[in-house]
Amino acid sequence: MSDQAVTLPASAGAVANxxxxxxxxxxxxxxxxxxxxxxxxxxxxxxxxxxxxPLYVMVVTSLKGMPEIRxxxxxxxxxxxxxxxxxxxxSTACTGLNCDGLSRGFWNSVRITVPSVLLSIAIASVNGYAxxxxxxxxxxxxFVILIVGAFIPYQIMIYPIVIILREVGLYGSLxxxxxxxxxxxxxxxxxxxxxxxxxxxxxxxxxxxxDGAGFWGIFxxxxxxxxxxxxVVAIILQVTGIxxxxxxxxxxxxxxxxxxxxxxxxxxxxxxxxxxYNVNMAATILTGLVPLIVYFISGKLFVRGIAAGAVKG
Amino acid sequence: xxxSERPNPLFRNLNAKIASIxxxxxxxxxxxxxxxxxxxxxFTNSKLLPRLNFVGLDQYYRLWATPRWLISIENLLIYGxxxxxxxxxxxxxxxxxxxxxxxxxxxxRTIFLYPFALSFIVTGxxxxxxxxxxxxxxxxxxxxxxxxxxFDPLYNSSIVIYGxxxxxxxxxxxxxxxxxxxxxxxxxxxxxxxxxxDGIPMWKTYLFIVIPMMRPVFITTLVIIASxxxxxxxxxxxxxxxGPGIASEVPAKYVYDYMxxxxxxxxxxxxxxxxxxxxxxxxxxxxxxxxxxKKRV
Numbered sequence: 001m002s003d004q005a006v007t008l009p010a011s012a013g014a015v016a017n018x019x020x021x022x023x024x025x026x027x028x029x030x031x032x033x034x035x036x037x038x039x040x041x042x043x044x045x046x047x048x049x050x051x052x053x054p055l056y057v058m059v060v061t062s063l064k065g066m067p068e069i070r071x072x073x074x075x076x077x078x079x080x081x082x083x084x085x086x087x088x089x090x091s092t093a094c095t096g097l098n099c100d101g102l103s104r105g106f107w108n109s110v111r112i113t114v115p116s117v118l119l120s121i122a123i124a125s126v127n128g129y130a131x132x133x134x135x136x137x138x139x140x141x142x143f144v145i146l147i148v149g150a151f152i153p154y155q156i157m158i159y160p161i162v163i164i165l166r167e168v169g170l171y172g173s174l175x176x177x178x179x180x181x182x183x184x185x186x187x188x189x190x191x192x193x194x195x196x197x198x199x200x201x202x203x204x205x206x207x208x209x210x211d212g213a214g215f216w217g218i219f220x221x222x223x224x225x226x227x228x229x230x231x232v233v234a235i236i237l238q239v240t241g242i243x244x245x246x247x248x249x250x251x252x253x254x255x256x257x258x259x260x261x262x263x264x265x266x267x268x269x270x271x272x273x274x275x276x277y278n279v280n281m282a283a284t285i286l287t288g289l290v291p292l293i294v295y296f297i298s299g300k301l302f303v304r305g306i307a308a309g310a311v312k313g
Numbered sequence: 314x315x316x317s318e319r320p321n322p323l324f325r326n327l328n329a330k331i332a333s334i335x336x337x338x339x340x341x342x343x344x345x346x347x348x349x350x351x352x353x354x355x356f357t358n359s360k361l362l363p364r365l366n367f368v369g370l371d372q373y374y375r376l377w378a379t380p381r382w383l384i385s386i387e388n389l390l391i392y393g394x395x396x397x398x399x400x401x402x403x404x405x406x407x408x409x410x411x412x413x414x415x416x417x418x419x420x421x422r423t424i425f426l427y428p429f430a431l432s433f434i435v436t437g438x439x440x441x442x443x444x445x446x447x448x449x450x451x452x453x454x455x456x457x458x459x460x461x462x463x464f465d466p467l468y469n470s471s472i473v474i475y476g477x478x479x480x481x482x483x484x485x486x487x488x489x490x491x492x493x494x495x496x497x498x499x500x501x502x503x504x505x506x507x508x509x510x511d512g513i514p515m516w517k518t519y520l521f522i523v524i525p526m527m528r529p530v531f532i533t534t535l536v537i538i539a540s541x542x543x544x545x546x547x548x549x550x551x552x553x554x555x556g557p558g559i560a561s562e563v564p565a566k567y568v569y570d571y572m573x574x575x576x577x578x579x580x581x582x583x584x585x586x587x588x589x590x591x592x593x594x595x596x597x598x599x600x601x602x603x604x605x606x607k608k609r610v
Contacts, residue, residue, distance in 0.1 A: 044410055048424045054439045054483065055427075061442065073453050074443070134329035142333070142340040149344035151540050151596055155568040155585040159578065160347035163363075183339050190336060194604045215328030218430070244432030246547040247565075251573070261434045265551050268438050281442060288435040295430035296423070303491055 050231070062086060062282035069277055085278035089286060093279055095266040098255070102283050106262030108174065109243055109290075112259050116178045117238040120185035121231065128184070128193025129219050133205055150187035158251055165252065172254040180248050185241070189234055196230040197223060229301070236298045237305040240291040260287050344359040348589065355582035363578055372583035382584065387564045388474045392563070395478040396485070400538060401531070403482070404489030409519060411490070412497045422494075426487035433484065435552025439479035441467060467553055468559030477552055479563060481545070488536055496530030497523070532599065539595045543588055564588050 057074050064078040064083050072079075091101040097102070131143055161180060162171060167237075170176035200223070208218045224231075249259040258266070264287045268280045295302050344385045376382050409423060411418055428436065443449045446465035454462040466476025500523055508518040524531075546565035549555060555562045564584060572581035 040410060040413055042417060044415070044421050047407065048421060051424050051428065051483070051487075054443060057443060058439055069448065073456060074448055074450075075453060123335045127336045130329040130332045134326055136326040136329055136333075139329075139333060142337050145340040146336060146342055148596075149340065151536075151592055152344070153543050153565065153585065153588040153592060155565055156589045157343055157347035158568075158585075159363075159572055159582070160350045161343065164342075181342055182335075186336060186339050214329060215332070240430055246432065246434050246550070247488075247569075251569070261432050261547075264438070265434050268441075269551070269554060277442065277448065280438065284435050284438045288431045291430040291432070292427065295427055299419075299423075302430070303422075308516045 001140055058281050058285050062089075062278055064278055066278060085276070085282040086286070088276075088278045089267075089283035093264055093283060094273070095255070095258075095268050095270065101259060102263060102267065102286055103260055104256075105260035106286070108253075108257055109260040109262075111174055112181070112249075113239060113242045116164055116179060116181035116185070116242050119178060120182040120189055120238055121234050122191030123182060124186055124234070125224065125227075125231070126219065127190045128195075129197050129223055130195035130215075131190065131194045132200075133218070134215060143194070146187045146190060154184065154247060158247075162251070171252065172257065174253070174257050177248060177252045177257075177259075181238075181242050181245070184248070185238055187213075188237070192230060192234055192237075193227075197229055199298055200226065222309060232298075233301055233305045236294055236302055239294055239301075240305075241291050248313045320507060323582055338343070345389050352586050352589070355579065355586045357579055357582075358540045359578040359582070361578070368579075373587075374588065375582045378581060379580075381559050381562055382564070382567055384559055385564045385567050388561060388563055389545070390544070391474050392478055392481070392545060393539070396542055397535070397538055398479055399478075399482050400489045401534065402488045403486045404534075405493045405524075407490040408493035408514045411494055423492070425490055428484045430486045431484065433547035434551045436480050436484045437477075437548045440476070440483070441552050444476055444479075468557060470557045473557065473561040477549060480552060481548055484548075485538075485541070489538070490532050492537070493527075494531060496527040499530070500526055532602075536595070536599055540592065541590055543595075568575065 002128075013215065033077065053075075060077055061074060063081045063083070065080065065084070067084050068079060089101060090103050090106075092099055093101045131139055160185075163312070165171040165179070166178075174308045203224060204226075205218065207220050213221065242259065243259075245259070246261045246265070249262045253259065253262070264283050266282055354363050354365075355372055356369060357364055357366050357368070358371065411421060415421075444451075444465065444467045446468055451462060451464045454464070466472045466479070504522060504526070505518065508522060513522075544565060545563050546569070549561055549563050549566055553561045555566055565588065565606065566580050568585045568588065571577045571584065575581075
């Protein structure tokens with residue numbers, strides 16, 4: 001049972017690989033302006049426009065002044081381009097009593113994301129390695145619990161963690177949130193690394209054993225250097241996942257340590273004051289920028305990451 | 314595989330055991346311990362702080378008599394049905410279109426998938442702006458001359474959950490498309506050739522040959538969508554904050570609000586236990602079908 005319990009995400013990962021490898025298929029090439037091609041590209045084009053529209057509206061709105069927004073049309077390009085909303089969103093937008101803009105949330109998110117990514121990947125890679133190559137009795141039981149835990153709604157574990165963090169004195173601190181992210185990143189990352197290490201040739205491991213390398217030696221000198229791609233996938237997965245997190249941020253931090261997503265929501269959905277839609281949209285783009293950059297740079301590796309990480313929900 | 318058969322495994326694996334301490338702690342203390350703790354305390358009348366004052370199933374009776382919870386469940390069902398049906402259908406159709414050996418496939422895929430990189434907060438706020446009746450789509454269409462046009466899902470309590478679903482679909486269908494596309498690429502080329510030789514029309518090949526062959530992919534996707542549905546929280550918070558009134562509340566938000574705002578921990582625990590139960594109802598039959606079936610082979 002335990003061995004089979006992990007076939008789902010494993011197949012998702014393998015399946016993503018197949019995206020890249022496809023032979024010739026489909027009917028014979030036809031004329032460029034055949035009815036089939038017009039229909040095909042027409043549909044894809046319309047859908048693509050639909051998918052791009054919100055991004056376009058975000059950018060356009062953030063570059064307009066408020067008078068222009070009140071009079072005009074959200075789809076029309078700005079008559080006068082102004083970067084003031086961006087500056088305001090970054091440095092002076094208010095959440096409650098604080099008026100130092102999103103920059104604070106940004107730096108909080110950086111201080112949360114970087115250690116969380118490093119810690120969770122360090123733990124999970126060693127873990128996956130132990131599970132793949134040094135299996136001990138009972139290890140699989142914990143692994144199955146871990147994977148099942150990925151499906152359980154976080155809501156049921158939130159409060160016990162609050163109590164634990166409060167007891168340790170980390171509740172409300174960035175360190176506490178880093179621990180929480182490492183815990184909830186563990187199932188998917190461990191799975192990712194375990195599957196990757198299991199697929200490496202057994203002889204490699206045996207040869208290193210014969211040469212007298214131990215647990216850490218094999219990991220640090222052979223396994224880790226050989227599995228750079230999977231580390232990159234894990235980094236992509238974790239950076240976007242942790243940066244985009246809202247629930248843990250709002251539960252485990254205080255207003256001055258709020259990550260960017262929480263602060264963004266507070267800025268945009270605050271009830272006091274006049275709504276400045278251009279500032280709101282600038283703030284929204286700023287928050288979405290980091291994962292978007294990661295996405296556009298990483299390309300196919302991102303697809304691999306999400307195919308593996310999709311179980312995270 | 315054969316590691317456990319090497320001599321003296323207990324001693325040799327000491328390092329592995331040390332390395333697995335975080336996993337063991339997480340699995341046993343947080344995942345099992347935390348879940349059991351919450352379920353256990355859902356039978357108490359804890360208010361501000363957890364107290365061991367057992368009241369049996371009282372919290373559950375109260376939960377199912379609270380209109381806000383009933384609305385949350387109803388919303389979750391509607392949202393879930395829409396997410397399942399539309400993301401599967403749209404995701405599959407897009408994947409099928411991209412699978413026609415088209416040019417610019419990578420470009421299209423990049424466009425369809427980018428919303429998935431954005432957080433639910435960002436997604437919710439963008440769609441809140443697009444669906445704003447005074448400035449957004451409704452305003453634009455009215456300006457075009459159709460003055461009676463009404464499209465304000467976020468301000469109409471009877472359809473607000475559909476407004477949220479639109480944003481969720483925009484964000485999530487790209488992922489489903491990717492999974493489906495991977496599944497389609499896994500279909501043997503000979504199947505297509507055979508179907509063509511037999512003169513079976515393309516749509517029939519998809520419907521009666523390819524889709525049944527993609528059963529595992531569909532099941533995986535289904536589980537992924539379903540576990541995402543139960544967790545929906547940030548999107549609602551960003552887009553409507555549960556409003557208008559309580560019309561777009563969802564269970565995850567109910568749990569959070571009762572635990573951290575209403576200072577009614579018992580209700581929060583009971584509600585989160587119900588969420589757990591709903592996931593178990595989805596996961597157990599799936600695990601049984603998936604792994605029970607495979608074992609017999």
